[in-house]
Amino acid sequence: MGDPYITKPKVYLLGRQVVVDQELERFLADEGLTFTTDTAVAAEILNEIAGRTCYLSFGKGRKSNREYLENILASKHGSVLEHAVWNLLITGVSRALTHELVRHRAGFGYSQLSQRYVDESEARYVVPPLYQQNAELRARWQQTIECVRRAYAELAEATSAYVQERYPELPPRERRKWARQAARSILPNACETKIFVTGNSRAWRHFLELRGSPHADTEIRLLAVEIGRILKRESPNLFQDVEIIDEPDGMPSVRVTHSKV
Ligand SMILES: Cc1cc2nc3c(=O)[nH]c(=O)nc-3n(C[C@H](O)[C@H](O)[C@H](O)COP(=O)(O)OP(=O)(O)OC[C@H]3O[C@@H](n4cnc5c(N)ncnc54)[C@H](O)[C@@H]3O)c2cc1C
Numbered sequence: 001m002g003d004p005y006i007t008k009p010k011v012y013l014l015g016r017q018v019v020v021d022q023e024l025e026r027f028l029a030d031e032g033l034t035f036t037t038d039t040a041v042a043a044e045i046l047n048e049i050a051g052r053t054c055y056l057s058f059g060k061g062r063k064s065n066r067e068y069l070e071n072i073l074a075s076k077h078g079s080v081l082e083h084a085v086w087n088l089l090i091t092g093v094s095r096a097l098t099h100e101l102v103r104h105r106a107g108f109g110y111s112q113l114s115q116r117y118v119d120e121s122e123a124r125y126v127v128p129p130l131y132q133q134n135a136e137l138r139a140r141w142q143q144t145i146e147c148v149r150r151a152y153a154e155l156a157e158a159t160s161a162y163v164q165e166r167y168p169e170l171p172p173r174e175r176r177k178w179a180r181q182a183a184r185s186i187l188p189n190a191c192e193t194k195i196f197v198t199g200n201s202r203a204w205r206h207f208l209e210l211r212g213s214p215h216a217d218t219e220i221r222l223l224a225v226e227i228g229r230i231l232k233r234e235s236p237n238l239f240q241d242v243e244i245i246d247e248p249d250g251m252p253s254v255r256v257t258h259s260k261v
Contacts (some may be wrong), residue, residue, distance in 0.1 A: 108204025212254025
């Protein structure tokens with residue numbers, strides 16, 4: 001095991017969309033329409049096509065994709081934004097953070113590391129940002145974590161022995177699951193987890209607004225800042241009003257001009 005203490009999340013952008021050009025051409029030919037756009041970003045093209053389908057405005061009206069999507073955001077035509085999707089794999093975050101993350105229901109899908117199946121004896125722990133600033137508090141926090149780490153390993157082993165004796169008919173995999181599901185009850189919120197998150201741009205925007213705010217918990221706020229940077233790079237037009245700013249508290253936050261589209 002490397003350093004068991006984590007101070008920063010990692011975000012892996014694993015998936016983005018593509019446009020199937022032949023099918024777009026087929027649709028335009030079938031309907032006798034023309035359509036050109038000035039963006040090469042698939043998510044932005046798909047959103048523009050979705051919006052233009054509503055009014056059959058292909059080849060008409062606003063010229064640039066940025067201008068087109070600005071109008072979608074300003075007029076709160078939010079359902080159009082649900083057609084752009086990104087898949088992120090997030091590691092180095094605490095169970096406290098993911099408990100807050102999974103409260104975001106609309107437009108998200110989640111797959112998270114299971115503490116019933118995975119042995120957490122060698123788990124890593126996320127140091128809360130406040131304790132990263134203060135050596136004395138961090139040392140006290142770390143001592144507590146080390147106590148829990150030992151307690152979990154000992155309890156898991158004792159529980160496993162008990163389950164084997166009490167339920168000898170269970171297959172070994174089930175026995176391990178039963179022992180871990182009981183022993184995990186003493187694991188702290190700081191325990192590291194990994195979560196695969198798929199979200200559409202409407203959902204990501206709402207998440208960035210709520211969790212990138214200075215009112216949010218610091219760990220999830222810094223994650224939102226990181227995700228905001230990634231999504232802005234991915235799609236400068238869909239996230240054109242999302243800004244990362246430095247706050248008087250010394251940390252960055254996310255500001256979204258078009259609130260809750
Ligand atoms: C600073 C902060 C502090 C918080 N503190 C607490 C706390 O102390 N305790 C706590 O329990 N939670 C707390 N929360 C969580 C919060 O209440 C929300 O559960 C979380 O932010 C997800 O937001 P959401 O429901 O808007 O998101 P989503 O579930 O993604 O929903 C998006 C939007 O869809 C609509 N929607 C979704 N589901 C429904 C529905 N069933 N009915 C009607 N409309 C719906 C709403 O307009 C909603 O805003 C806190 C959140 C923040 C940002």
